[in-house]
Amino acid sequence: EAGVTQFPSHSVIEKGQTVTLRCDPISGHDNLYWYRRVMGKEIKFLLHFVKESKQDESGMPNNRFLAERTGGTYSTLKVQPAELEDSGVYFCASSQDRGIGYGYTFGSGTRLTVV
Amino acid sequence: GQQLNQSPQSMFIQEGEDVSMNCTSSSIFNTWLWYKQEPGEGPVLLIALYKAGELTSNGRLTAQFGITRKDSFLNISASIPSDVGIYFCAGRLTAGGTSYGKLTFGQGTILTVHP
Numbered sequence: 001e002a003g004v005t006q007f008p009s010h011s012v013i014e015k016g017q018t019v020t021l022r023c024d025p026i027s028g029h030d031n032l033y034w035y036r037r038v039m040g041k042e043i044k045f046l047l048h049f050v051k052e053s054k055q056d057e058s059g060m061p062n063n064r065f066l067a068e069r070t071g072g073t074y075s076t077l078k079v080q081p082a083e084l085e086d087s088g089v090y091f092c093a094s095s096q097d098r099g100i101g102y103g104y105t106f107g108s109g110t111r112l113t114v115v
Numbered sequence: 116g117q118q119l120n121q122s123p124q125s126m127f128i129q130e131g132e133d134v135s136m137n138c139t140s141s142s143i144f145n146t147w148l149w150y151k152q153e154p155g156e157g158p159v160l161l162i163a164l165y166k167a168g169e170l171t172s173n174g175r176l177t178a179q180f181g182i183t184r185k186d187s188f189l190n191i192s193a194s195i196p197s198d199v200g201i202y203f204c205a206g207r208l209t210a211g212g213t214s215y216g217k218l219t220f221g222q223g224t225i226l227t228v229h230p
Binding site: 035 | 119148150155156157158159160163203205213214216217218219220221223
């Protein structure tokens with residue numbers, strides 16, 4: 001089966017611009033998660049979708065970040081306007097159920113650089 | 116919020132040596148996970164632990180869920196060059212409620228293996 005796909009793999013934008021990241025989960029996985037790793041630090045939870053609903057968005061840093069999952073398939077994460085501290089690697093993951101038994105399958109990530 | 120302290124931050128070892136890394140927390144976690152990330156890829160699950168005191172092996176990897184549920188270690192025996200990567204511990208607070216999708220990650224251990 002195809003894994004979790006993220007697009008783009010890299011993005012370099014200027015401060016103040018808008019960027020949209022996309023994640024295609026494994027087909028049939030209702031649970032979709034967004035995480036972020038700022039350079040050299042831990043991977044931090046952003047939010048969790050169950051189908052098209054936001055189950056937990058407690059990790060979203062501020063209202064410049066907007067995540068959507070229309071139709072319960074792919075998800076987008078928009079950053080508008082981007083700030084320098086938003087630079088990092090954004091990971092998407094998915095799981096079929098609550099992830100008990102095998103954790104979550106992560107995508108390769110989108111490396112975002114804000115200059 | 117919850118925080119995981121992972122150590123060591125980095126390790127430089129010779130091929131064939133054994134490796135040990137650990138994570139500690141001030142909070143109790145109900146699930147501990149160990150992931151490996153290789154360059155350009157997302158984290159890949161190595162071992163999942165669900166019970167306090169549980170000791171689980173996956174080939175040359177062995178991990179334990181601490182009795183207090185506040186720590187876990189990962190051992191790699193007889194290291195080989197392909198073990199190179201970043202190893203992350205992750206804890207999940209609960210398998211239920213609204214936050215079951217949230218994993219708390221450690222800062223990662225960078226492993227370098229010299230042939």
